Amino acid sequence: MISVLCVSSDEPQLILAQEALERKGDIRAGTATSGRDALATLATNQYDAIVADMAPGDMDGIALIHLVREKHNIPFILITDTSTDGREDEAIAAGADFCFTRIPDTSRQYVRVARWIRLAVSNYRKESILIENEARYHELIENANLIILKLDKDSRITFINEYALQYFGLEKNELIGRFLTETPLAATGTDPVRDMGYFVREVTSRSDGYAIRETEHRKKNGERVWISWRNKPLVNKDNVVTGVISFGTDTTERRNAEQALYRANQKLKLLNSITRHDILNQLTVLGGYIEMSRELSKDKDMLGYIEREKKATKAIRNMIKFTKDYQDIGLYRPQWQYLRNIVTLLANTVDFGDVKLKNEMGRLEIYADPLFEKVVYTLLENAIRHGGHLTYIRLSYQIVRTGCLVICEDDGVGIPDEDKENIFLREFGKHTGFGLFLSREILGITGFSIRETGTHGKGARFEILIPEGSFRENKPA
Structure with a gap:
């Protein structure tokens, strides 16, 4: 339902206007016989729009527009007559949304006015919702317990939220429009990235490698802090990169x-x-x-x-x-590791004899405990020691619904079904080096799991499941 206040000193006209506007049932019309009466009514009642004469009794219609606009943001439709023609531009400048010239057929006049009321009120409501949403978004961005920073493609700062300014103790004029590396926000010497233009380009081309970074910074008071950044490229409607948006959280206490x-x-x-x-x-x-x-x-x-x-x-x-x-398990922080490089290095530490090692790890990286290479070594050594007359060992990976499988398989004697779980017990077996028990413990630190799925008599197959977020496939530079 749309509520409209009709303002005119001509009471018969008000009655006709009210009847015409309410004819379809979606508009409820109130009346006022003067400008002061209209202002008093607006002070105590909420209306979606106003329809007024150019001369509503006690004041000029344009004066009424100015007074209404001081407190209310609703559509204002002004109806002029032959004596006030030519003042439409003045009325629009004062804040009127539409101006109509009065015609003798009042009913027909207000049917047309009703159409404009529906259109104007619909637009105002949409604009009001948009303004409200923008205000909420602005409040969220400015006051979120999060550092928010935007860089253009040349690494100039184009936006920083209020929380970040208070956090670092800085003013906007110290940052906006300046290159990041030339501001107090620049990372200390602990940051391996020196060329921020390069960083912006890399976030775009290798987002998986630069999506999360952790760097040290100095506040204005000299306090050193660590920030964990999540970075995302910004693109325009043509999918062209225009910059980077970064979200930072303080990790100093954790570090x-x-x-x-x-x-x-x-x-x-x-x-x-x-x-x-x-x-x-x-x-x-x-x-x-x-x-x-x-x-x-x-x-x-x-x-x-x-x-x-x-x-x-x-x-x-x-x-x-x-x-x-x-004692060393879980002692050091997990880190990103290229599996292909690990397998290549371990190939020189295990005596393979005539067994062929197939390294099919591609450019897969995993986020794992530094002792992960011990797991790979154990799998390789166990295959050589217990595999019998095998001819190859293959290390590969496969992306699956639940993550990524790192697979170590051979064509040896395999493992009996009744021992597939027992091999991961601490008391099981002899001469197993680092041991599958410890291997499972190492993998468990970062949420990995391992199982044996080979066929006895055809070969062993160990599958390490790496969950989402702990692996990535880097493209060649």
Whole structure:
């Protein structure tokens, strides 16, 4: 329903106007017989539009427009007569939306006016919604607990939100229109990217490689902070890149906590190393005494006990060695790694003999624990050690619905069905080097999983599932 206020000193005309406007049922018309009456009515009632004469009794129609526009933003339709013709431009300049010249047929006049009212009110409502949405968007952008920065294609700053200005303690005139590297927002020497123009181009051509960056900055007060940036290229309607928008969050506290945790882990690692060294030394001494006891004893029962002591000592030594392997898992931050390079490097550390290594990793990168190469080494070594008369080992990958599968397969003897899960237990098997148990633990740090899906008698096949967000396929530069 549209509500319209009709203003005229001619009461019979008001009645005719009201009847004509309300004829279709979608408009409700109120009336006022003077300008003051209209203003008082608008103060206490909400209307969607006004239709007024050029001379509504106590004041000029254009004066009424000015007074209405001081407090109300609604369509204003002015009806002139022969005595006021020629003032349409003045009325439009004052804020009128439409001007009509009165015709003798009032009903026909207001049928036409009703059409313009519907059009004007519809446009005003759309504009009001747009203005409201823009205000909400502006408030969200300016006050979001997030640093928002826009660069043009030459790396000049074109926008920065209020939160970012307060965060860094800067003013807009210190930043807008200037090259990023020439402003206090520039990253410190920890940033490997020196040419920001290059950075903008790379975000466009290799968004997967530059979508997320973490750099150190200085606030105006000298405080050093770390910011994690998410970068996205901006394009125009012709799909031409016009710049980059970056969203930043403060990661200083997290990094400080990580550093503190790293230092604590390093101290624990040192303590573990010293303790492990001392225990192994004592085991060596104990082993010597056990061996001397064996040589001196002739009693069969006693020799049996001594043999059990030797086995227990060996088990303790293996446990201590296991703690050495396990202590480094999760100690360092995950990082992006090229699998093809890892396989190539490991090819020189494993004795393949006549077995052919097929490296089909392409340009796949994964975000994994630095010990991931130990996992690959374990898979290669286990294939050589336990695969029997195999002829090849293939490492490849496959994009699937749930992520990416990194596959290590061979044409050896394979693994029996009943052992497919047992091989990942710590107590299973012998001479497995770093061990599939530890391999699964390493993979679990970054949310990876591993399983064996080969066919016994035809070859082993290990599948490492890497979830979305932890892998990317980089295109050749």
